[in-house]
Amino acid sequence: MHVPHATDSAAQSMHTEFPEFPMPRSCPMRIPEKYAQLRAEAPISKVTLQHGSTAWLLTRQEDIREFLVHPQVGTDRLLPGSPLQVRLPVGVPKERLVGMVGMDGPEHLARRRLVLPEFTVKRIRQMRPRVQEIVDACLASTLDAGRTADLIEAFAAPVPSMIACELLGVPYEDSAFFLAKTAVILSRNATRPEQENAYAALLDYLEVVVSDKEREPSDDLIGRLIGNLRASGSYDRDLVLGMARLLLVAGHEATPNMIALGTVGLLEHPDQLAELRADPGLVPQAVEELLRYFSISDQATFRVALSDIKIGDVTIREGDGVLGLNASANWDSEFYENPEVLDIHRDVGRHLAFGYGPHQCIGQNLVRMNLEVVFSTLFARVPGLRLAVPAAELPLKNDQIVYGVHELPVTW
Amino acid sequence: MRITIDREVCVGSGLCVLIEPAVFDQNDDGLVELLDEGPLTDAGGTVEDAVQRCPAAALGITPD
Numbered sequence: 024m025h026v027p028h029a030t031d032s033a034a035q036s037m038h039t040e041f042p043e044f045p046m047p048r049s050c051p052m053r054i055p056e057k058y059a060q061l062r063a064e065a066p067i068s069k070v071t072l073q074h075g076s077t078a079w080l081l082t083r084q085e086d087i088r089e090f091l092v093h094p095q096v097g098t099d100r101l102l103p104g105s106p107l108q109v110r111l112p113v114g115v116p117k118e119r120l121v122g123m124v125g126m127d128g129p130e131h132l133a134r135r136r137l138v139l140p141e142f143t144v145k146r147i148r149q150m151r152p153r154v155q156e157i158v159d160a161c162l163a164s165t166l167d168a169g170r171t172a173d174l175i176e177a178f179a180a181p182v183p184s185m186i187a188c189e190l191l192g193v194p195y196e197d198s199a200f201f202l203a204k205t206a207v208i209l210s211r212n213a214t215r216p217e218q219e220n221a222y223a224a225l226l227d228y229l230e231v232v233v234s235d236k237e238r239e240p241s242d243d244l245i246g247r248l249i250g251n252l253r254a255s256g257s258y259d260r261d262l263v264l265g266m267a268r269l270l271l272v273a274g275h276e277a278t279p280n281m282i283a284l285g286t287v288g289l290l291e292h293p294d295q296l297a298e299l300r301a302d303p304g305l306v307p308q309a310v311e312e313l314l315r316y317f318s319i320s321d322q323a324t325f326r327v328a329l330s331d332i333k334i335g336d337v338t339i340r341e342g343d344g345v346l347g348l349n350a351s352a353n354w355d356s357e358f359y360e361n362p363e364v365l366d367i368h369r370d371v372g373r374h375l376a377f378g379y380g381p382h383q384c385i386g387q388n389l390v391r392m393n394l395e396v397v398f399s400t401l402f403a404r405v406p407g408l409r410l411a412v413p414a415a416e417l418p419l420k421n422d423q424i425v426y427g428v429h430e431l432p433v434t435w
Numbered sequence: 436m437r438i439t440i441d442r443e444v445c446v447g448s449g450l451c452v453l454i455e456p457a458v459f460d461q462n463d464d465g466l467v468e469l470l471d472e473g474p475l476t477d478a479g480g481t482v483e484d485a486v487q488r489c490p491a492a493a494l495g496i497t498p499d
Binding site for chain 2: 377379
């Protein structure tokens with residue numbers, strides 16, 4: 024269980040009647056046990072958040088889908104009811120601070136479309152050979168370094184980081200710096216000043232990156248975004264900074280956790296892993312199942328009701344915060360037979376691991392391709408790969424917003 | 436059946452392209468484009484699957 028932050032304890036005590044959220048996971052291979060109980064007994068119910076406010080929890084797939092596409096549902100993190108679990112600094116322009124993920128309707132769509140061409144299925148396929156090179160090089164240096172490694176530090180973290188940096192046009196050499204800042208921003212244990220300072224440092228860093236590209240055009244996502252905005256006569260540095268911050272953080276945060284947990288999941292299911300090795304054609308389907316199974320971003324699908332909204336027989340009031348738990352949707356037994364069983368042959372169908380509605384993850388096809396290349400390469404090149412500690416002993420990321428494990432000791 | 440698309444609301448997830456590449460594509464802006472306007476038969480249910488999984492409800496099916 025998390026420890027409430029000392030300065031928030033007064034607010035915390037006001038809402039002790041509701042269960043606390045987030046609910047911890049007790050094993051790398053399981054979503055929080057409490058979700059199934061809520062789905063059965065109280066599928067739409069209230070929780071108390073870490074900093075004392077309350078929010079609704081949606082746990083059934085049908086309700087979550089309905090909610091996330093509802094026109095009166097907003098993502099504005101600056102609204103008081105927003106169940107945002109990161110404390111935003113004050114005094115930063117909204118465009119920089121929240122960018123498109125905190126905007127809705129035409130405003131959101133216009134920003135999303137500025138970068139949409141970078142993420143089409145076709146464009147992502149064109150990146151595949153380069154991703155393969157990065158995966159090959161990173162795996163080779165991992166294997167050269169010995170017979171054991173923390174697979175996250177050696178491989179799962181650097182691979183998506185190099186890809187994201189290259190796509191955006193941010194120097195990979197700076198990744199240790201901006202990852203340290205991001206870790207503070209997303210930590211449940213950091214103080215408000217620590218989080219504000221980290222946020223400011225990250226934005227200052229990106230301001231230097233962006234002003235370099237303003238002076239000297241570059242052929243990368245940030246460079247193209249600057250060029251396109253200038254060409255249309257609507258250049259806005261805050262917009263570019265907000266977009267760069269969002270995509271940089273998103274590109275680093277989730278994929279390493281999916282690589283680590285996916286590796287654990289497959290190593291814990293040797294029969295299915297053997298099938299994958301024998302038939303690489305199964306990999307895309309296996310990736311979808313791993314995305315469903317682990318649902319690491321279940322806390323990212325949070326919203327605010329912009330008017331009274333009826334879901335089922337519950338009326339969510341205007342201004343109320345709502346968390347649509349995609350991990351719960353993805354383990355909803357009305358949609359999946361034995362959802363708690365990892366099955367790479369499953370027809371995963373409409374899983375919500377990337378969210379749903381207009382804010383569904385813009386990088387989802389990059390993530391898919393990255394995971395496909397990683398798993399097919401890793402298990403083919405390292406046939407003897409195994410966990411160096413029992414899966415049950417892996418340190419869990421219950422203190423982070425995106426779920427994963429802190430370390431993944433492996434040997435081969 | 437025929438497919439209807441609404442580019443005004445399309446958010447470019449590309450799921451339709453992944454699920455049924457013979458029918459759906461994305462244009463250079465990342466928005467949905469029809470490769471086959473039909474009439475279509477949907478023996479494998481893939482077109483209906485793509486329509487259902489569209490996160491922005493930008494796809495629809497109409498009878499012939």
